[in-house]
Amino acid sequence: MNHITLQVKGMSCGHCVNAIEGALREIGAEGKVDLASGTVDVTYEPAQVSIEAVKEAIEEQGYDVA
């Protein structure tokens, strides 16, 4: 399992948390949003999910990954 912490802009409320964590779940990754720090901790299996797919899943919800 890989683990990465991404800086993500635009996350502001519980709906944003649900949108991002749900989108990561859909691609088979696990995300944990921290609104206070503007970060998402992502755990994923690199044999099955690419880091590009992780970033894309977040960006598709309307957020900017730094």
Next chain:
Amino acid sequence: MNHITLQVKGMSCGHCVNAIEGALREIGAEGKVDLASGTVDVTYEPAQVSIEAVKEAIEEQGYDVA
């Protein structure tokens, strides 16, 4: 039709807009959220919808009506 502008705290993003406008639609009122000013313009038929029901619909979504 009655029209009222409510000050609502905690609205931060497009998800919040959808949650509040959707909840108002469900009780038969029409809402328009303005994130910049933190206000919701509500139009409703007082014979069918009470102002208490309007406020309750917004509060049930997790926001504070001033």
